[in-house]
Amino acid sequence: TDMSISYTLSLSLSLCSDHQQALAERVSLSSMLAKSQADLPARRMKDSYIEVHLPLGSEPQLREKYLTYHNTVRFGRILEDLDSIAVLISYSHTHNPALPRSPLSIVTALVDKIDMRQHIIYPDCDIKFTGHVTWVGKTSIEAKMHMSQVGTYRPVLDATFVMVARDPENKRAAFVNPLTPEGPEEKKLFQEGETNKSRRVELSTASLLKVAPTDEERKIVHSLFLNTLDSKTVSFRSRVLPPTSVWMEDAKLKGLEICHPQERNIFNRIFGGFLMRKAYELGWANACSYGGCRPNLVAVDDILFQKPVDIGSLLLLSSQVCYTEGKHIQVRVHSEVFDPLTRQHNTTNVFHFTFASDSDVPNIVPKTYGGEGHHHFTGCFSIDPDISMLRLNWL
Numbered sequence: 001t002d003m004s005i006s007y008t009l010s011l012s013l014s015l016c017s018d019h020q021q022a023l024a025e026r027v028s029l030s031s032m033l034a035k036s037q038a039d040l041p042a043r044r045m046k047d048s049y050i051e052v053h054l055p056l057g058s059e060p061q062l063r064e065k066y067l068t069y070h071n072t073v074r075f076g077r078i079l080e081d082l083d084s085i086a087v088l089i090s091y092s093h094t095h096n097p098a099l100p101r102s103p104l105s106i107v108t109a110l111v112d113k114i115d116m117r118q119h120i121i122y123p124d125c126d127i128k129f130t131g132h133v134t135w136v137g138k139t140s141i142e143a144k145m146h147m148s149q150v151g152t153y154r155p156v157l158d159a160t161f162v163m164v165a166r167d168p169e170n171k172r173a174a175f176v177n178p179l180t181p182e183g184p185e186e187k188k189l190f191q192e193g194e195t196n197k198s199r200r201v202e203l204s205t206a207s208l209l210k211v212a213p214t215d216e217e218r219k220i221v222h223s224l225f226l227n228t229l230d231s232k233t234v235s236f237r238s239r240v241l242p243p244t245s246v247w248m249e250d251a252k253l254k255g256l257e258i259c260h261p262q263e264r265n266i267f268n269r270i271f272g273g274f275l276m277r278k279a280y281e282l283g284w285a286n287a288c289s290y291g292g293c294r295p296n297l298v299a300v301d302d303i304l305f306q307k308p309v310d311i312g313s314l315l316l317l318s319s320q321v322c323y324t325e326g327k328h329i330q331v332r333v334h335s336e337v338f339d340p341l342t343r344q345h346n347t348t349n350v351f352h353f354t355f356a357s358d359s360d361v362p363n364i365v366p367k368t369y370g371g372e373g374h375h376h377f378t379g380c381f382s383i384d385p386d387i388s389m390l391r392l393n394w395l
C-alpha cells in the first residue's frame with residue numbers, strides 16, 4: 001500500500017562513520033524534544049506500518065550471511081533483523097517531517113514473545129517482514145511483527161517487542177506520539193497492549209528474589225527434591241540422581257564476547273540484536289548438547305534488556321538448561337558485563353528460549369533451591385514464575 005514504506009535491511013542508521021562526532025551532534029537535538037505527550041500529534045497504526053523484503057531466494061550472495069551448516073536460516077540473524085525493524089517501526093511512528101532528524105534515541109527494552117508458527121526457515125526462499133505499532137504508553141512503544149516466507153508467504157513467526165524512547169544522549173525517558181486505534185481490530189490490538197503492559201509490570205515484580213514461590217511452584221520443587229533424596233541416609237546433603245536425569249550443574253555452557261566497535265548502534269552502545277544472536281547461539285548449543293540432537297526453536301520469551309552494554313565491555317554469557325518436559329528443553333541465558341579492572345559484574349540481559357528435540361530428553365534436576373550455587377546465577381532454577389509457570393501453561 002502507499003502507506004507502507006519498504007526499507008532495505010542494511011540500515012543506514014548504523015552506518016555512521018564518525019561516532020564521536022555523531023554523538024556530539026546528537027546532543028544538540030535535545031531542544032527538539034516534546035515537553036509533554038499532548039504536544040505530539042496522534043498517529044494511526046498504519047502510519048508506522050512497514051514491510052521489509054529480504055531477498056534470500058533471489059540474491060544468493062546475501063544467503064551466506066543467513067545460512068546454517070544444515071541448510072536452514074540462522075535464527076540469530078532473524079533476531080537481529082527483527083530488532084532493526086522494531087526500531088524502524090518506532091521511528092516511523094514518531095517521525096516528525098518538520099525536523100531534519102529525530103531527537104529520540106530508541107532502545108529495545110523487552111522482547112515480550114516470539115511464537116514460531118513453522119520450525120524450519122528455508123534459505124532459498126525470500127522473506128517478508130511486516131509490522132506496526134500496536135500500543136503506546138508515555139515513553140514506550142509496543143510493536144508487533146510478522147515474518148512469512150515462500151511464494152505464498154506462509155507465516156513463520158509472530159513477534160512482540162517493547163521499545164523505549166530516550167533523549168538524544170540516552171539519559172532520560174522521552175515522550176512518544178499518542179496512538180489512535182481505528183476500527184474494532186485495531187481497538188482489540190490496543191486493548192491487548194494495555195493488558196500486556198499490566199502483565200509486564202506484574203512479572204517484573206514477581207522475581208523469586210522478591211516474591212516467594214506460589215503453592216503450585218512449591219509442590220513441583222518439593223517433589224523434585226523428594227525424588228533425589230537418598231533413602232539410606234535421609235540427609236539433605238546426600239542426594240541421588242534419579243534415572244534418565246541430569247543435574248542442573250551439568251547442563252551449562254558459557255561464553256565470552258569482547259564488545260568491539262563494529263557492533264555498536266548510533267548511541268555508541270552494543271546492538272540489542274547482536275546480544276540476542278550471541279545468546280541464542282549459546283542457548284542453542286547448550287540445548288543441542290543436552291538433547292544430543294539439533295533442536296528446533298519453539299518460542300522466545302521475555303528477553304529483558306536491563307542495562308545497555310558499552311563498547312569495549314567483556315560480556316560473559318552463561319546458559320543453563322532450567323526446565324525440561326518431554327521433548328522440550330528450556331534454556332535461560334544470563335549475560336553480564338565484567339569490568340576486569342574493577343572486577344565488577346553487572347547483569348545486562350536475561351534471555352529465555354524453548355527448544356524441541358527429536359525425542360524425549362532427560363529430566364533436568366536441581367540440587368539446591370537456587371538451582372545451583374554459582375553466585376552469578378541466582379534464581380536460575382525454573383521455579384521463577386517468569387520461566388516454569390509460563391512454560392507449564394504453554395506446553
Ligand SMILES: CCCCCC(=O)SCCNC(=O)CCNC(=O)[C@H](O)C(C)(C)COP(=O)(O)OP(=O)(O)OC[C@H]1O[C@@H](n2cnc3c(N)ncnc32)[C@H](O)[C@@H]1OP(=O)(O)O
Nearest residue numbers: 107108109110137138139140173265271272305306307308
Ligand atoms: C539504531 C539504534 C538501534 C537501537 C536498538 C538497540 O539495539 S538498543 C540496545 C539494547 N537495549 C538496551 O541497551 C536497553 C537497556 N535498558 C535500558 O537502558 C533501560 O532498562 C530502559 C531505558 C529500557 C528502561 O529504563 P527505566 O526502567 O529506568 O526507564 P523508565 O522507568 O524511565 O521507563 C521508561 C519506559 O519504559 C517502560 N519499560 C521499562 N522497562 C520495561 C519492561 N521491561 N517492559 C515493558 N516496559 C518497560 C516503562 O514502563 C516506561 O514506559 P511508559 O513511559 O510508557 O510508561
